[in-house]
Amino acid sequence: MTDYNNYLKNDNPVDEFASWFKEALEVEDNGSYFTLSTLAADGGVNARTLLLKSVVDKKLLFFTNYDSVKGSEIEANDKVSMTFFWNKLGKQVRIRGAATKASKQTSMDYFKSRGFESQVASYISDQSSPVDSREILENEFAIARDKFKEEGVPYPEKWGGYLVDPYEITFFLYGDHRLNDRFQFIKDNGKWHSKRLYP
Numbered sequence: 001m002t003d004y005n006n007y008l009k010n011d012n013p014v015d016e017f018a019s020w021f022k023e024a025l026e027v028e029d030n031g032s033y034f035t036l037s038t039l040a041a042d043g044g045v046n047a048r049t050l051l052l053k054s055v056v057d058k059k060l061l062f063f064t065n066y067d068s069v070k071g072s073e074i075e076a077n078d079k080v081s082m083t084f085f086w087n088k089l090g091k092q093v094r095i096r097g098a099a100t101k102a103s104k105q106t107s108m109d110y111f112k113s114r115g116f117e118s119q120v121a122s123y124i125s126d127q128s129s130p131v132d133s134r135e136i137l138e139n140e141f142a143i144a145r146d147k148f149k150e151e152g153v154p155y156p157e158k159w160g161g162y163l164v165d166p167y168e169i170t171f172f173l174y175g176d177h178r179l180n181d182r183f184q185f186i187k188d189n190g191k192w193h194s195k196r197l198y199p
């Protein structure tokens, strides 16, 4: 095998990512933050910060509003890119993959596990749509909070998970003297191939 076994502990790069992610959650203040890039309708690129929930069956799970800009963009083109940067660890990972909606059960279970006010905020939000004022937003929040105080917030179908199935993963590690390390894995016909890259 190649000379990067010193750095990478798993043969499967998604398992390797999962172990980096686990370490990041322990060491970093915000280890689950990542940038999700999507292809926009005008042919340009869009990107925003999200939270990664977990790695499930070699796929990366995050939650959002399906009717948001990113939701429409994924609907039109399921290819996304996810960028993680962990400052204390001196590591970066770029993942390219195809996104599909998680099962409704997965989304409902996670929705119910969130705090009451987070549930209310997701319920009332028409994420990425214009809202005329902060006051309108706060009113909608207050009305829903009172309404669902006793009975709980119903699961909003517009909200749920996406699972990203990676086909390319690039690991980056800080090295001494700015001589960093990069290892790229590309999936071809179900099999991962790897190479070292100039950093």
Ligand SMILES: Cc1cc2nc3c(=O)[nH]c(=O)nc-3n(C[C@H](O)[C@H](O)[C@H](O)COP(=O)(O)O)c2cc1C
Residues within 6 Å of the ligand: 033, 046, 047, 048, 049, 050, 051, 052, 062, 063, 064, 065, 068, 069, 070, 071, 127, 128
């Ligand atoms: C630190 C941080 C974490 C965020 N996490 C999420 C998230 O997990 N899901 C989400 O839908 N939006 C999250 N957001 C908001 C998104 O960055 C973005 O503004 C929103 O999803 C709308 O994006 P869109 O219009 O491109 O669809 C987060 C923002 C920040 C700053």
